[in-house]
Every structure is written in C-alpha cells, then in structure tokens.
Amino acid sequence: MNKLYGIQYLRGFAALAVVIFHAAERAGHHFTIGAAGVDVFFVISGFIMWIIADGRMLTPGKFIADRLKRIAPPYWIVTLIMVAGGLAGLFPNLVLSWQHVAGSLLFIPSRSPSDGQVWPVLVQGWTLNYEMFFYAVFALSLFLPARSRLLAMTGVFCALTLAGMLFSPQDPALATYTRPIMLEFLLGAFIGTWWLAGKLPPRAFGVAALLAGLGGFAFIGITGMGFDEWLCGPLAAALVVGALILERDGTMRRSAALSYLGDSSYSVYLWHTLAISVVIKFGTLLAVPNPLLVVAGVVFGVALGAVAYELVEKPIARMLKGSVLWPRRKMALQGSPGGEG
Numbered sequence: 001m002n003k004l005y006g007i008q009y010l011r012g013f014a015a016l017a018v019v020i021f022h023a024a025e026r027a028g029h030h031f032t033i034g035a036a037g038v039d040v041f042f043v044i045s046g047f048i049m050w051i052i053a054d055g056r057m058l059t060p061g062k063f064i065a066d067r068l069k070r071i072a073p074p075y076w077i078v079t080l081i082m083v084a085g086g087l088a089g090l091f092p093n094l095v096l097s098w099q100h101v102a103g104s105l106l107f108i109p110s111r112s113p114s115d116g117q118v119w120p121v122l123v124q125g126w127t128l129n130y131e132m133f134f135y136a137v138f139a140l141s142l143f144l145p146a147r148s149r150l151l152a153m154t155g156v157f158c159a160l161t162l163a164g165m166l167f168s169p170q171d172p173a174l175a176t177y178t179r180p181i182m183l184e185f186l187l188g189a190f191i192g193t194w195w196l197a198g199k200l201p202p203r204a205f206g207v208a209a210l211l212a213g214l215g216g217f218a219f220i221g222i223t224g225m226g227f228d229e230w231l232c233g234p235l236a237a238a239l240v241v242g243a244l245i246l247e248r249d250g251t252m253r254r255s256a257a258l259s260y261l262g263d264s265s266y267s268v269y270l271w272h273t274l275a276i277s278v279v280i281k282f283g284t285l286l287a288v289p290n291p292l293l294v295v296a297g298v299v300f301g302v303a304l305g306a307v308a309y310e311l312v313e314k315p316i317a318r319m320l321k322g323s324v325l326w327p328r329r330k331m332a333l334q335g336s337p338g339g340e341g
Contacts, residue, residue, distance in 0.1 A: 079121050086121075154186055
C-alpha cells in the first residue's frame with residue numbers, strides 16, 4: 001500500500017487542532033472546535049484498519065500485537081512521566097491512585113480521583129481507550145469471512161450506541177463504549193470499502209466534500225453552536241472522502257512538512273500537554289500576554305512532539321520491529337493519535 005499523503009495531512013491538521021484547543025483552554029481562551037480533531041482521527045483509524053486487512057492473512061493475535069507495539073509503549077512512557085511528576089508534586093492538581101494508574105496503563109476507562117471525570121492519568125489518552133476497544137472488535141471480526149466483517153461490526157457498534165441512548169449507563173466502561181462516537185470508526189471502515197472498490201466520484205465531488213467538512217467545522221467554531229459526534233462524525237468523514245478523491249485524482253500535492261506533521265502526529269498528540277503546562281506556568285510568572293501564551297504553547301507543544309517522535313517513538317518502533325517477540329509487519333501508512341492507524 002502506497003503512502004496516502006492526504007490522510008497524513010489530515011492527521012497532522014487534526015493533531016494541530018487538538019494542540020491549539022488545549023493551548024487556548026489553558027490560557028483562558030477558547031478554540032473548542034479544535035477538539036473535533038479527535039473525530040477526524042477516529043474516522044481515519046477505521047479507514048486505515050479496514051484497508052490494511054484487505055486481502056491479507058491477518059490473524060486476530062497478530063493484529064492486536066501489531067497495534068499494541070505501535071500504540072502502547074509511547075503512551076506508557078508519557079503516562080509514567082505524568083505519574084512521576086505527580087508524585088514529585090509537579091502537578092498539584094493531579095491526584096493519583098494505584099487503581100486509576102493501572103486502569104490508565106491497561107486502557108480501562110475509570111474515573112479520575114482528581115475530578116471524577118472518566119479519563120486516564122494522561123487526559124488525552126481517553127481516545128486510546130476507544131482505539132483499543134475498536135481494535136478488539138476488529139480483531140474478533142477477523143474470525144469471520146471477509147464479506148461478513150463489516151456487517152458484524154456495524155451490528156456491534158449500532159447495538160452499543162442504541163443501548164447507551166436507551167439506558168444511559170453510569171459505569172465508566174459502559175458509559176464509554178456506548179457513546180455514538182464509536183460510529184465514527186464505522187464511517188471510516190465504510191469509506192475503506194468504497195476506496196478499495198475504486199469507484200470514486202470525480203474531482204469536483206472531492207473538492208465539494210472538503211469544502212463541506214471545512215465549512216461545517218468553521219461554522220461551528222465561528223457561531224459557537226453546540227456540537228457532538230452526531231455532527232462532527234459526518235463532517236470528519238467528508239474531509240476524509242475529499243482527501244481520498246483528490247489523492248486518487250492526482251491533485252494532492254506532496255509536502256514534506258505536512259507529511260512529517262502527519263508522521264509525528266501521534267507523538268504530538270501524546271506529548272503536547274506537557275509542553276503547554278510548562279509554557280503556561282513560566283509565561284504566567286513572566287506576565288506574558290495571553291495570546292502569546294497560546295502561540296508559544298502551540299509552537300512548543302508541536303516541537304516537543306516532533307522531538308519525542310525522533311527520540312522515543314521511532315527508536316521504539318525500530319527496536320520492536322527487530323524483536324522476535326513481536327510479529328514483523330511492514331506498513332506503509334503508520335498509526336495515529338490518537339492512535340489511529
């Protein structure tokens with residue numbers, strides 16, 4: 001499978017949107033729509049998982065091991081740094097318990113003792129709980145004939161979403177895995193089947209899809225209207241569809257910078273809040289104007305993510321790729337943030 005530059009660009013922009021969202025939030029400003037970068041990640045994740053399994057003898061065990069070695073080690077490192085910082089008193093608002101730390105490391109949704117919210121020690125890691133659940137469902141679908149997999153996954157995710165709407169469970173795990181945000185993975189998988197079929201609309205449709213996605217997100221951001229996965233999921237899918245059409249059409253131009261941002265997006269997603277915390281702390285002490293704090297937070301957040309990509313993520317990937325304990329697998333389109341891919 002050749003590298004899909006449009007998907008990489010979207011991953012990079014989605015990670016950047018999340019960084020801006022967190023930097024603005026910490027500085028007392030608002031860029032709420034930046035949180036929708038997660039919706040883009042989830043649609044992309046469903047798309048990538050579907051196309052990498054196409055026509056391959058991929059066992060459930062091999063698939064899960066491949067995903068774990070891609071997603072888990074960098075996340076565990078950042079989580080343990082957060083735990084060490086909390087024990088050292090560097091994060092005064094972080095309350096730790098061994099149950100919450102264990103749940104975080106094992107991708108089990110649990111309530112944070114800091115504020116009672118359902119998220120792990122590294123807050124943005126909540127998306128990885130969804131990713132791992134999606135991987136588990138996808139891995140189980142590999143036991144089925146290829147033609148039945150998407151139907152089975154659709155049944156599972158729709159049933160879970162319906163159960164959430166009917167019963168509104170309060171248990172952390174049940175509340176997590178019955179949210180309609182799970183359907184965004186399905187959107188990505190359906191886009192994957194459409195991509196593999198090769199019957200794509202003309203370039204004009206791709207441009208229209210991109211404009212619809214961008215315009216929809218811009219409208220939400222400008223008007224401040226409420227939004228959720230029911231709205232952001234289809235908008236994210238429109239962006240993915242548009243990017244893929246332009247990719248297949250040959251319109252998507254190659255950009256080394258944007259491609260690198262996409263490659264490093266998972267590390268940027270994991271590490272950026274550490275940099276933002278430092279920037280906000282010292283910027284406040286130095287009375288730096290808030291708008292400059294946002295800019296500095298974004299710059300240093302992306303920079304720290306890029307450094308972590310080179311010094312942490314890539315070396316770990318090379319080490320595990322050469323280990324006999326992990327299945328060898330060559331993938332042209334690497335994983336995500338949100339762990340996606």
